[in-house]
Amino acid sequence: MSEPASASSSTFLGMPATAPRGVGHLRGDRPFPQAARDALQNSQLRRNLRHATTTIRGKSGRVIAELPDWQALRDAGSAIKTDVMSRLPELLVELEERVVAAGGVVHWAADAHEANRIVTGLVQATGSERVIKVKSMATQEIGLNEAFEAAGITPVETDLAELIVQLGDDKPSHILVPAIHRNRSEIREIFLRAMPGVDPALTDDPPVLAAAARRYLRETFLSTRVAVSGANFAIAETGTLGVVESEGNGRMCLTLPDTLITVMGIEKVLPSWRDLEVFLQLLPRASTGERMNPYTTMWTGVTPGDGPQNFHLVLLDNGRSAVLADTAGRSALHCIRCSACLNVCPVYERTGGHSYGSVYPGPIGAVLSPQLTGVADNASLPFASSLCGACFDACPVKIDIPSLLVHLRNKAPHAAAEKAAMAAAARIMDRPRWYASAQRAAKMARIAGRRGRGLPPPLSGWTAGRDLPEFPEQTFRDWWSGRTDTPARPAADPPSPGFSSGVSGSDGGSSAGRDASAGPGSSAGGESLAAPESSVGRESSASPDASAGRESSAGWEDER
Amino acid sequence: MSSRELILGRVRAALRDAPVVPEPPRDYRPAGANWADLDVLVDRLVDYKAEVYRVTSAEVAATVAGLVGEGGAVLVPPGLPHLWRPEGAFADDGLPPDRIAGADAVLTAAAVAVAETGTIVLDASPDQGRRIITLLPDVHVCVLRPAQVVASVPDAIARLDATRPLTWISGPSATSDIELNRVEGVHGPRHLHVLLLTD
Structure with missing residues (x-):
């Protein structure tokens, strides 16, 4: 039985370590070519993906063209992220100080097991048997919902796409829109089948579907005392965290409960408040193709009389230090999870997200997943690309994904x-x-x-x-x-x-x-x-x- | 060894090559580069399905009353200017969520608005109130003074205090989760009315 090199070195405490096996969703059951072959047989999937990615490419291109300084913003975003990685320890310590000073509690989780243990324990301590969740890649990555269920806690996904995935007993297939593989009539069928109390006369008109989700979740928002979120960024200078969203489910989760638990990868920290002026321009235009997403919530610790009075921040490594240790590969940590690379990728558009076997699909997933797990555990993913370079052009923080793929191909085990x-x-x-x-x-x-x-x-x-x-x-x-x-x-x-x-x-x-x-x-x-x-x-x-x-x-x- | 020390040790070990990184270039349009164009703001608000009315301070109360209709219950934050309050409005003094949700509309001021993106930012000042009051009612009416409108995101960041609870709002609640098309009206207020003061 072979272990990835970086895993075997984890016996030396303090050396970078990859994400552990047996927990979370970073490894597929099958190599990419096998999974992709099945996906390619599904013509409905390909139609849904082509429609959705074509729509988003058009929207994104139009709003990016409105900014005369888009390339300068990309340059700044890329350089800020490079700077962050070079002084990550001091920024994390600074963030911790600021969050604690503002009334929050900071926890450190070396891997998925520890993060799940910390979050589950915090929920149990409140006595609540249910949590409301804002869509978060980090909590998907660590398999938090499974850990909740094992502990007798019911997680309720409140993002519409996550709700569609959860009610459909499905898996997410896109970073931004986890149910991108479902069209409106499939969503209607899932709601009719699995949403308690749904109107049997439900149509497949998107506003009607959205209204059904609004009715279904309203009471849950108002009666649940604990929420779990991810974070799009955290400002070391001020201790401010931010969640960027559309529907208002994020605002509900971040405002209504007594206790808020935020799980964030350590690479999401930004040095200064001013840095947000870059990322709040890059992210919405690259991601949903909007000038600005409908809602962004920013909070610093606890505000008496307004919002959750107990705030916990869980800082997650789970393989990120191993990615950082690879000098040629560490720029994958610059990713802001916008999913622009998925939307332009000819491979993703045809195979869909499930073929990648990880919560991080598409070009960035083909890079990040093998880096987080060790290349041996995701050896087929660096090859899941034609190296056409569209992802590099689309990336708002200029991650050179094709070069990273080639770099990882060289690290992948090759047959004798x-x-x-x-x-x-x-x-x-x-x-x-x-x-x-x-x-x-x-x-x-x-x-x-x-x-x-x-x-x-x-x-x-x-x-x-x-x-x-x-x-x-x-x-x-x-x-x-x-x-x-x-x-x-x-x-x-x-x-x-x-x-x-x-x-x-x-x-x-x-x-x-x-x-x-x-x-x-x-x-x-x-x-x-x-x-x-x-x-x-x-x-x-x-x-x-x-x-x-x-x-x-x-x-x-x-x-x- | 605590996990904190373990993770920080791992990150330091990962950075053994001690990368030296120059100061990031900021060649994009900085704060102060452009004047705020109110017409651009209106155009962007309307594009994202907000409704905009240009009124004087004295017309605010009547405009709001007209929007909610006769007998409509309007919730206001405790520090809202009296002149703006429609007759019969009730103030949030720590109301429970069901009372807040029962309001037909909420009327607030704002901290900053960004013309280029059609965004309004609330910072929980007394004339804007707790975050919950602009979340549960189905209609949010927001009064903007022209001096609060800035051109771009960097201008807004420069004006805002990071340590206050901030809510950036660009149009009514929406989703792109069904076939990646924007659909208005999910969990937040389904109607956003902006009253842009002309005095």
Whole structure:
């Protein structure tokens, strides 16, 4: 049984540690490719996601375009977060001091187990058997609802989407809108089935559905004495916490009960009050595509006569220190949970959030989940991306998610066969003679892997999800060695891929390769270059003359 | 070892590379960069389904009475200017939640408003009251003085006192949880009326 490296080092107290297994929702039951394959069969899911993400992209783009200084705000947001991470210990201590001075109580939770124990104990101490909850990624991450239920406490999710998930006995699939995979008629069915006292004449008109949730939760808001929330930010300088929301359920939970318990990841702290002027502009526009979300509540400790008179702040590590310890990966902690990267991701839009197996889906989840758990426990997630880069462009705090994905791919455990193949390839590519032979041998793959069939085992895994590129009939080396009747080309006019064969310069190697079907005749004239661009690049940096004499016109006979 | 020491130790160990970070650049429009444009505020409020009325101080009470209709119960915070109070309004002096929820409307002042985002900020001053009173009634009527309107979010942050309970309000209660479209009217007040004073 293998343990992630960082977990085994947790025996040294004080060393960064990943999130423990067996608690919370950071690990899926299945690798991403398997889960995604099932999700892709669900055409309703894909329609719902496409509709929702298309809507939000349009809204977000319009309100971002209204700000002339959006890029300057992104730069500031990114730099403030970098600054926060560099002096996290002092900021956390400062925050603690301010919250305590304002009448709050601060708890520190090293991992999900400890956070659940602390929060459950605080609720039990109030004597309440029910808590109202504001949507919070941190409490989903640690599986707080399960811990409540095990302790005989009933958690009531009050965010509309969370309520839909809870009543539907479902799992969240999006950071911002956990029920994004449900459309209005599915939501109506869930309400009719599971919402006590619902009007049987309920329609699927969104305002009617929202009104049903309002009626259902009103009495619960007024009669529950304990609330649990997350936090979008905490200001070290002032001890102020903030929750950004839309419906007013947040205001209800943060204002009405006697006791408020807030669970917050340690990375959410901001140094100064002024920093909010950046994040309150970035978050709503990137997240829901609004100039400002309907409601934001900010509170500092306890205010006599107004709101909860008992306030507890639980500061959660649960793997964050391990993320911070990775100098190349720590910027994932800059995430403000806006979900803009999900909404632009072509992979997320097709597979949905459940395929990622973690409460953090989409591009940021493919980075953050493996970092929090150790890459070995979420080894498939860094590969759940085409590296197209849309997430980087959309991120309001400029997290370079594609680079983080590549970084984590290198840390993921690779199969022995893959390692051996890569080592062999490296040796061959180091030796021109071996390489020439390998190129000829590669044409066998062209025969073995005819279009639509893929490669035979054990290489079939590679082609199961990819088209095998067609190999050109003639390699660059073949062409070079066979060009003796062609006059030497002036240096100013080098052969460029596609300059006469109609292959677009921007096309990838595979389409250049397909053009090889123009036949050997066009190549023989020396005017067209049918080799894939990638091989042109490799070859031209080697010394063609060295191999020219050794290579004959081998390869033509492979054409069938 | 306490969990506090454990976590702080882990975070310090994680930062063994001692990253040196320069002062963050703040090249965005700072506080004071722009004048507040009241027309922009009105446009943004209306866009998010608030209703806006431009009235004089003397017209506030009658306007509110007209909005709630005859016999409507209007709740006000204890420090609301007397001139604004509609006849028959009742003040919050520590009322229980059911009395507050029973009001047909609540009438308050505000601390700051942000033109660019169409946002009103309440800071629980005596003319705005406890947070609960603007939460439970279904109609919130908010009176804004022109001098309280600022251009942008940085202007508002500069004016506000972080240690007061703050509620930022942009339109009536809404949700984007059904197919990511904004729908007004969930748990908070379903109607937001803004009275922008002209004197």
